Amino acid sequence: MAGSVDPDRSEWDVIVLGGAAAGENAAQYATQFSGLDAVLVEAELLGGECSYWACMPSKALLRPGDVLDSARHVPGVAPLVAGGTLDVPAVLAHRDTVVNHLDDTSQIRWALDTDIDVVRGYGRLAGERVVRVTGPDGGIRTLTARHAVVIDTGSSSAVPPIRGLAEARPWTSRDVTNLHEVPRRVVILGGGVVACESATWLRSLGVAELSLVLREEGLLPRSEPFAGRLVGDALTAAGVRLLPGRTITEVRRADPADTGTGIPHGGEVTCVLDDGTTLAADEIVVAAGRTPNTGDIGLSSVGRPDGGYLAVDNQQCVCAVPGRWLYAVGDVCGRALLTHMGKYQARVAGEVIAARAAGQHPDDGEDSPLNAAAGHRGAPQVTFTDPQVGSAGLTEREARAAGIDVETVTYDMAGLAGTYVMRDDYTGRALLVLDRATDTVVGATFVGPDIADLVHAATTAVVARIPVPVLWHVVPSYPTPSEVWLRLLETLRAQRTQARTA
Ligand SMILES: Cc1cc2nc3c(=O)[nH]c(=O)nc-3n(C[C@H](O)[C@H](O)[C@H](O)COP(=O)(O)OP(=O)(O)OC[C@H]3O[C@@H](n4cnc5c(N)ncnc54)[C@H](O)[C@@H]3O)c2cc1C
Numbered sequence: 001m002a003g004s005v006d007p008d009r010s011e012w013d014v015i016v017l018g019g020a021a022a023g024e025n026a027a028q029y030a031t032q033f034s035g036l037d038a039v040l041v042e043a044e045l046l047g048g049e050c051s052y053w054a055c056m057p058s059k060a061l062l063r064p065g066d067v068l069d070s071a072r073h074v075p076g077v078a079p080l081v082a083g084g085t086l087d088v089p090a091v092l093a094h095r096d097t098v099v100n101h102l103d104d105t106s107q108i109r110w111a112l113d114t115d116i117d118v119v120r121g122y123g124r125l126a127g128e129r130v131v132r133v134t135g136p137d138g139g140i141r142t143l144t145a146r147h148a149v150v151i152d153t154g155s156s157s158a159v160p161p162i163r164g165l166a167e168a169r170p171w172t173s174r175d176v177t178n179l180h181e182v183p184r185r186v187v188i189l190g191g192g193v194v195a196c197e198s199a200t201w202l203r204s205l206g207v208a209e210l211s212l213v214l215r216e217e218g219l220l221p222r223s224e225p226f227a228g229r230l231v232g233d234a235l236t237a238a239g240v241r242l243l244p245g246r247t248i249t250e251v252r253r254a255d256p257a258d259t260g261t262g263i264p265h266g267g268e269v270t271c272v273l274d275d276g277t278t279l280a281a282d283e284i285v286v287a288a289g290r291t292p293n294t295g296d297i298g299l300s301s302v303g304r305p306d307g308g309y310l311a312v313d314n315q316q317c318v319c320a321v322p323g324r325w326l327y328a329v330g331d332v333c334g335r336a337l338l339t340h341m342g343k344y345q346a347r348v349a350g351e352v353i354a355a356r357a358a359g360q361h362p363d364d365g366e367d368s369p370l371n372a373a374a375g376h377r378g379a380p381q382v383t384f385t386d387p388q389v390g391s392a393g394l395t396e397r398e399a400r401a402a403g404i405d406v407e408t409v410t411y412d413m414a415g416l417a418g419t420y421v422m423r424d425d426y427t428g429r430a431l432l433v434l435d436r437a438t439d440t441v442v443g444a445t446f447v448g449p450d451i452a453d454l455v456h457a458a459t460t461a462v463v464a465r466i467p468v469p470v471l472w473h474v475v476p477s478y479p480t481p482s483e484v485w486l487r488l489l490e491t492l493r494a495q496r497t498q499a500r501t502a
Pocket residue numbers: 017018019020021022023041042043044045046047048049050053054055056058059121122123124152153154155156173177194293296297329330331332336337338339340341342
């Protein structure tokens with residue numbers, strides 16, 4: 001579907017460069033009650049990476065394996081699924097439905113229904129409040145913003161400079177989320193979130209030989225160490241080979257080919273490891289972090305270096321650009337590479353833009369609704385592995401690095417009535433990180449099946465700085481996994497009593 005606009009129009013109040021979910025939110029929040037108008041400039045598909053090549057397809061691929069595994073551990077249900085495997089074509093067809101068959105018609109319709117215009121093409125800044133767009137036909141349009149430009153150009157898979165790797169045309173997150181053929185043997189480079197989630201669905205879809213090569217000693221290096229251990233134990237039990245403390249030094253593929261997204265990009269791949277051993281596979285997946293899409297968006301035209309993450313203040317205004325007209329939201333800021341955090345930043349940026357356009361000077365005090373510091377204090381994340389890993393706020397390591405007087409408390413998630421009735425093999429653990437000085441929770445991590453929804457309570461506790469004595473009055477329902485909060489408080493009290501009497 002084409003964009004909406006009069007091809008001769010060249011001026012809007014707000015221009016959003018990059019039409020992912022965060023950019024859509026920035027446009028919506030800037031315009032909805034202000035009388036301002038906005039345009040989204042999008043080079044590929046409105047909705048961005050999350051909708052088509054990241055969160056949504058990955059969760060569609062993970063859910064069937066999760067359900068099957070749960071069923072295998074519920075007495076009375078287990079015999080119904082014994083020996084069963086996933087219907088792979090049906091799983092991939094459902095994934096295609098979830099990504100709208102890579103068609104953004106419904107997103108364009110949402111934008112137009114919300115009175116937000118869309119220009120298709122690749123945009124670059126060309127001076128203060130000016131964006132130059134190269135359209136699909138090669139034509140160039142110059143757009144001017146009366147008030148603000150918001151950058152939401154996102155990030156792409158980083159491909160490390162390993163000899164032969166780029167030439168071998170490895171799968172990136174776009175291929176592994178949009179796979180159309182399941183390779184028999186796969187090597188994954190990386191041990192972070194993309195590596196662990198991809199390993200989980202590839203194994204459930206039937207990859208026979210799956211190896212993870214990670215340079216750290218444990219998986220999920222940004223999480224609490226016990227999270228990586230529990231996910232690693234489960235992957236190993238599922239037959240995945242973990243190669244911790246290893247890197248790939250060279251990749252060889254005789255016949256790399258542009259076969260299309262999610263189809264093996266050629267024949268056999270040979271990976272040479274740093275200990276001299278080799279791994280043969282039908283595909284290699286690079287899951288080695290992200291690179292911000294800032295190398296070719298005209299930053300030098302506004303006095304900023306091309307490339308790298310964009311430093312922003314707590315109202316998402318790009319630092320060191322005079323006049324407070326340039327904002328950035330989402331992965332390009334490098335603050336938290338998560339869809340919900342990008343959208344949160346966008347809500348703040350949009351309202352700040354509307355307020356400033358109305359001649360106001362929006363309060364940027366720490367707990368003001370127009371300051372994004374509070375939300376980042378409790379930033380939540382769920383990694384949809386088996387077991388899931390959910391967290392909010394700081395890890396113990398981060399809290400200590402921030403100079404906090406740290407106290408921790410941990411509890412075995414299997415010791416709860418709510419998890420006991422859930423399945424016959426429940427394994428999990430919870431950890432709270434507390435600030436002794438304020439007696440508040442500054443971080444929390446939960447690991448276990450179906451813990452995703454525990455995280456929001458933790459986010460609330462961290463963001464609202466709820467004191468521990470008040471948390472005693474926040475009563476969890478019985479029998480649910482939320483009872484872990486009560487058990488953590490009881491354990492904390494016992495620890496403190498013991499420390500006083502020791
Ligand atoms: C496999 C995978 C799974 C993930 N799962 C989750 C999850 O479950 N939950 C979660 O919260 N996060 C998840 N993430 C992270 C999430 O996808 C990103 O944080 C999110 O997509 C970032 O959104 P964004 O707004 O920064 O931009 P992006 O989604 O990266 O999109 C940027 C948009 O800008 C466009 N663009 C770029 N340059 C230009 C230009 N010059 N002109 C015009 N348009 C341009 C692009 O075409 C694109 O549409 C996952 C990531 C991956 C890789």
